[in-house]
Amino acid sequence: xxxxxxxxxxTTKLRRREVSAREAAQACLDQVQRVDGQVKAFLSCDxxxxxxxxxxxxxxxxxxxxxxxxxxxxxxxIKDVIAVKNQxxxxxxxxxxxxxxxxxxxxxxxxxxxGATIMGRLNMDEFAxxxxxxxxxxxxxxxxxxxxxxxxxxxxxSAAAVAAHECIASLGSDTGGSIRQPAALCGCVGLKPTYxxxxxxxxxxxxxxxxxxxxxxxxxxxxxTMLAAISGRDERDSTSVPEPVPDYAKVLTGDIKGLRLGLPxxxxxxxxxxxxxxxxxxxxxxxxxxGAEIVEISLPHTDYAxxxxxxxxxxxxxxNLARFDGIRYGLRVDGTDPIxxxxxxxxxxxxxxxxxxIILGTYVLSSGYYDAYYLRAQKVRTLIRQDFLKAFxxxxxxxxxxxxxxAFKAGEKSEDPIQMYLSDIFTISCNLAGVCGVSVPCGFTxxxxxxIGLQFLGQPFxxxxxxxxxxxxxxxxxxxxxxxxxxx
Amino acid sequence: MAxxxxxxxxxxxxxxxxxxxxxxxxxxxxxxQVLNYIEKLNRLDVSQVEPTAHAVPLVNVxxxxxxxxxxxxxxxxxxxPAKANGLFVVPKIVE
Numbered sequence: 001x002x003x004x005x006x007x008x009x010x011t012t013k014l015r016r017r018e019v020s021a022r023e024a025a026q027a028c029l030d031q032v033q034r035v036d037g038q039v040k041a042f043l044s045c046d047x048x049x050x051x052x053x054x055x056x057x058x059x060x061x062x063x064x065x066x067x068x069x070x071x072x073x074x075x076x077x078i079k080d081v082i083a084v085k086n087q088x089x090x091x092x093x094x095x096x097x098x099x100x101x102x103x104x105x106x107x108x109x110x111x112x113x114x115g116a117t118i119m120g121r122l123n124m125d126e127f128a129x130x131x132x133x134x135x136x137x138x139x140x141x142x143x144x145x146x147x148x149x150x151x152x153x154x155x156x157x158s159a160a161a162v163a164a165h166e167c168i169a170s171l172g173s174d175t176g177g178s179i180r181q182p183a184a185l186c187g188c189v190g191l192k193p194t195y196x197x198x199x200x201x202x203x204x205x206x207x208x209x210x211x212x213x214x215x216x217x218x219x220x221x222x223x224x225t226m227l228a229a230i231s232g233r234d235e236r237d238s239t240s241v242p243e244p245v246p247d248y249a250k251v252l253t254g255d256i257k258g259l260r261l262g263l264p265x266x267x268x269x270x271x272x273x274x275x276x277x278x279x280x281x282x283x284x285x286x287x288x289x290x291g292a293e294i295v296e297i298s299l300p301h302t303d304y305a306x307x308x309x310x311x312x313x314x315x316x317x318x319x320n321l322a323r324f325d326g327i328r329y330g331l332r333v334d335g336t337d338p339i340x341x342x343x344x345x346x347x348x349x350x351x352x353x354x355x356x357x358i359i360l361g362t363y364v365l366s367s368g369y370y371d372a373y374y375l376r377a378q379k380v381r382t383l384i385r386q387d388f389l390k391a392f393x394x395x396x397x398x399x400x401x402x403x404x405x406x407a408f409k410a411g412e413k414s415e416d417p418i419q420m421y422l423s424d425i426f427t428i429s430c431n432l433a434g435v436c437g438v439s440v441p442c443g444f445t446x447x448x449x450x451x452i453g454l455q456f457l458g459q460p461f462x463x464x465x466x467x468x469x470x471x472x473x474x475x476x477x478x479x480x481x482x483x484x485x486x487x488x
Numbered sequence: 489m490a491x492x493x494x495x496x497x498x499x500x501x502x503x504x505x506x507x508x509x510x511x512x513x514x515x516x517x518x519x520x521q522v523l524n525y526i527e528k529l530n531r532l533d534v535s536q537v538e539p540t541a542h543a544v545p546l547v548n549v550x551x552x553x554x555x556x557x558x559x560x561x562x563x564x565x566x567x568x569p570a571k572a573n574g575l576f577v578v579p580k581i582v583e
Binding site for chain 1: 501506521529530542543544551563564570578
């Protein structure tokens with residue numbers, strides 16, 4: 001059962017030569033073979049390539065057991081929006097069905113430098129637009145806790161693969177909650193770093209001012225290890241910030257005595273499921289017992305976050321997705337002139353949600369509407385960011401539910417965009433404000449048994465303090481150790 | 489900025505995006521609802537507020553202007569839908 005191990009457990013065993021990297025990779029591949037017919041987290045997996053990488057890791061482990069590469073021999077699976085050289089990069093879209101990446105994203109270079117075995121392509125909502133993976137052009141990933149339910153999205157494959165123990169950790173991307181929401185719904189740890197913490201070079205752009213890459217892991221220590229491996233300034237991404245990268249795993253003390261935790265009163269909304277509310281309240285009680293001080297705070301512009309997000313994100317998406325025009329790569333549907341070629345290609349290549357968002361984004365940027373929609377939304381974004389900066393003068397961290405409900409059923413919201421958008425209500429502000437966030441398991445609903453997520457929001461570049469609070473909570477609880485039915 | 493002004497056909501043309509008739513009907517109705525929802529931003533007075541384009545404002549990020557290796561031509565053309573003689577093949581633009 002090597003596939004069930006955490007990064008820290010596996011690397012300890014690998015260094016002691018109790019197990020080989022090949023055995024670990026094989027255990028994950030076997031699990032994919034066994035359960036992915038049901039879970040459907042992987043779009044593809046290059047088995048020969050995975051084993052070649054694992055064997056290289058074993059040679060290095062044999063040569064010098066004292067190696068300091070923190071992920072040497074650890075199988076890490078990748079959301080299909082991050083470029084891995086010579087592997088497919090579909091973004092869950094037909095328009096990139098046959099695309100093969102000519103280069104590695106910076107995060108992949110960094111994972112390789114840390115020794116990770118890069119494993120497979122994980123399913124997602126098309127171009128990361130969605131909250132359920134139902135917008136994937138290929139298939140819907142299933143929640144490992146209940147196959148009738150969605151795993152969340154857009155990084156649903158990344159969350160489900162970790163929860164189903166098909167890999168040791170994975171990478172996803174988060175534009176409005178696309179890491180934290182699926183992590184909460186699948187019962188794993190999902191971390192969205194501060195905007196600028198991690199290079200976006202090689203991440204296919206959705207909304208450039210909001211996108212960040214981050215890890216899915218089985219516990220908080222692993223999230224810290226992964227974050228340290230992928231963070232840092234990269235000259236190929238001019239928005240990556242030259243802040244020093246701490247050894248995040250080393251600073252986890254589990255001591256949160258005197259830590260001030262803010263509870264935003266605006267997050268206690270009507271749509272909050274009673275069981276979610278109860279679990280989060282219990283978690284807050286536990287944090288208090290651990291020595292944290294709870295302070296009620298206000299984020300007064302919370303109610304405007306979803307509307308602001310769907311203007312800013314779609315505007316940026318409509319510009320970013322203009323590159324998919326059938327000329328240089330991807331699908332081409334011929335036309336008599338270039339305009340007809342573009343329009344036919346895009347009409348045939350994009351799915352419904354991508355089309356909706358391109359149209360909305362084009363509209364809010366179009367002549368006569370720019371000031372009324374886009375500029376106004378950018379101003380409201382300022383107010384939302386100021387809410388957070390003001391709150392952080394009062395408290396060290398903010399704690400909230402990650403989602404208003406546990407995982408919903410496939411099909412339940414797919415025809416109602418607004419209801420789908422509202423499932424990200426607690427995660428969206430974090431991206432607009434540019435702060436960091438992490439979701440950790442904090443309980444289950446009773447019938448059916450579905451995971452519930454607790455979200456910590458930290459100050460810009462305050463990942464170390466945020467992870468330490470999440471770690472303290474996790475040390476005091478057993479939720480993260482539960483095994484999903486579809487994983488066994 | 490009334491949502492009723494929203495002309496899905498016109499905007500789809502701006503976006504170079506072919507829609508079927510069904511899609512036009514469906515998206516028109518759905519996006520009308522989304523625009524109505526977005527109208528709530530009008531309740532706020534933002535006359536004194538500066539816009540935020542990026543949450544982490546870095547300005548004038550430059551690097552030395554030096555020649556570096558880039559993607560080789562074959563690699564850049566690897567995913568091209570049509571190519572010949574090291575070039576992308578596209579429809580005729582001028583007669």
